[in-house]
Each structure stands twice: as structure tokens, then as C-alpha cells.
Amino acid sequence: GAVVSQHPSRVICKSGTSVKIECRSLDFQATTMFWYRQFPKQSLMLMATSNEGSKATYEQGVEKDKFLINHASLTLSTLTVTSAHPEDSSFYICSAEGWLEETQYFGPGTRLLVL
């Protein structure tokens, strides 16, 4: 089946720094990638949808200047949490969907802890 990887799997950073998370589709071309955030004991929350070569579409309430998303190629999307604060600590998951895929394939997630 389709494989989606995320890097890093865990990251700890100081408040005020920026963190970049990569999402890669390893064996298929992902025309669309999705970024989710999961708060403890809660469901996944869609943050944004990104299509290759175009600007990401952010969900209501998600700050686009804080969560920068780039989908520069058909196999890579990045999420950059700028000027991270402790409240940004969370589990971030990406998923990818290709032209022929009927489902989204999830990455393993990145656990971010901001001190």
C-alpha cells in the first residue's frame, strides 16, 4: 500500500523558535496533502489542505502566518510552525492523496513539544 513518511517523529524546541515538519509520499505522487493536528484525547482536526504548486487552503481558525505550508513537489509537503509557543505543543499528522487514490494515507505523525 501507499506509504507516507513524516520527519521528524518527535521534536522538542524552545519557545520562539520555528520548527519544520516534512511529509513525504514514498511510492506515489500526492496531488493533495492534508495537515491535521491532534490535541490530547481529541480527534484529529484538519488544519489545511495543500495542492501541489498552489497555496494551501486553511481551515477557519488556523493562522496561516503561523503555520506555513509548502507543497513544492508531488511527494513533499512541509509544515513550519513559526515562533512556536507551548500551546502549539501537539501531535501533527499529514496525509496524502494521489490522483488515483480513493483514500488518504496518513503519515506516522510528529509530536511537537515547545518548552
Place this chain on the structure above:
Amino acid sequence: GQQVMQIPQYQHVQEGEDFTTYCNSSTTLSNIQWYKQRPGGHPVFLIQLVKSGEVKKQKRLTFQFGEAKKNSSLHITATQTTDVGTYFCAGEGGGSEKLVFGKGTKLTVNP
């Protein structure tokens, strides 16, 4: 917008008992997916249902998709401690490619 309601939020069972979680969508779905998240892990894809009235089985797990394609259920027969985790449904449809997740059902199993 599209909403997916999932119940119950929590379920505690004795090992060997059956377990069922239900999902209802506010709109007709093109497909519904089920995920399992173990404590400390990430959601793992279990199955996708596409056809109206579809029933699929994976060992002790039975997945159903309603005739109207607006509801779905996951039933586990004779639960085991390895079944512990949170089960999410996620629906895609309503003209949107978004996958809308239910809030999940957290299952705990007493040995």
C-alpha cells in the same frame, strides 16, 4: 458544513464482551474510513467502505456502511486486551474531498 458524530465517546468492557461504535454523518458520504489509534500512537487505517449497505469483516471486526451512506458501525466480537485504543471513523463526501473525523470512541478492556 459536514459533521460526523461518533458514539459512544468511551466504552469499557470485560475481555470477551462485544463492542460496537457508531458513526453518523450529517451529509451523504462517498466513503467512510475507520482508524485505530493505540495509546501513544498515531491513527492506523483499518478499512474503507464505499458501497451502500456494504459489510466487511476483518477477523473479529465487522464494519457496516448504511444503505443511505450516512452511517456506519464497527463491531468487535469477543474483545481482547489488544483491542484497546481509540477507534475513529472518518467520512469523505458532501462534495468535499475533506476527510471529516468523528471524535473517536475510546475502548478499554478489562482482562
